[in-house]
Amino acid sequence: xxxxxxxMVLAPALAFGQSELVTGKATPREAYQKVVEAxxxxxxxxxxxxxxxxxxxxxxxWKDSYVWATECEKNYCLPGPKSAEIGLNVSQAKCHQTGxxxxxxxxxxxxxxxxxxxxxxxxxxxxxDKNQRRxxxxxxxxxxxxxxxxxxxxxxxxxxELNKISQRK
Numbered sequence: 001x002x003x004x005x006x007x008m009v010l011a012p013a014l015a016f017g018q019s020e021l022v023t024g025k026a027t028p029r030e031a032y033q034k035v036v037e038a039x040x041x042x043x044x045x046x047x048x049x050x051x052x053x054x055x056x057x058x059x060x061x062w063k064d065s066y067v068w069a070t071e072c073e074k075n076y077c078l079p080g081p082k083s084a085e086i087g088l089n090v091s092q093a094k095c096h097q098t099g100x101x102x103x104x105x106x107x108x109x110x111x112x113x114x115x116x117x118x119x120x121x122x123x124x125x126x127x128x129d130k131n132q133r134r135x136x137x138x139x140x141x142x143x144x145x146x147x148x149x150x151x152x153x154x155x156x157x158x159x160x161e162l163n164k165i166s167q168r169k
Contacts, residue, residue: 026065028157031137031150032165034060035116038067038148042141050146056081067150070138072107078146095121096131103136103149110138110147118162125153135162
């Protein structure tokens with residue numbers, strides 16, 4: 001009986017702890033690591049590998065974020081795990097606070113940099129009525145027309161700190 005009672009008390013705590021691991025807040029470092037992993041994967045698998053980025057339960061979806069792909073040269077977001085972004089013209093993605101075309105800005109920097117590039121922007125977070133800061137990391141997939149991108153909600157990591165994350169040693 002004591003074991004059953006203990007199980008009843010601990011089970012919700014264990015379930016919450018596991019769900020936090022799965023659905024917690026993604027970090028900039030994780031975004032960088034997932035983008036690098038996706039770039040390596042796409043480099044090896046070619047265009048067929050883009051299907052894995054479309055998979056809502058795939059290896060490039062974690063916590064509250066995911067990796068998606070763009071084709072900067074065509075100003076186009078490729079299909080990803082969030083259907084609302086399929087076919088989005090990157091020139092339509094504006095920061096709600098500054099009006100900056102943040103994906104185009106990333107394209108300008110990331111395509112030319114072997115280390116990729118970061119950008120910050122403000123958009124409405126679901127469930128809130130005030131713009132929240134997001135940061136995105138983009139890296140060119142070598143020898144392709146594609147770039148891999150991940151975004152995370154982050155209100156404290158400076159662009160200088162973000163750039164340190166992505167500096168190759």
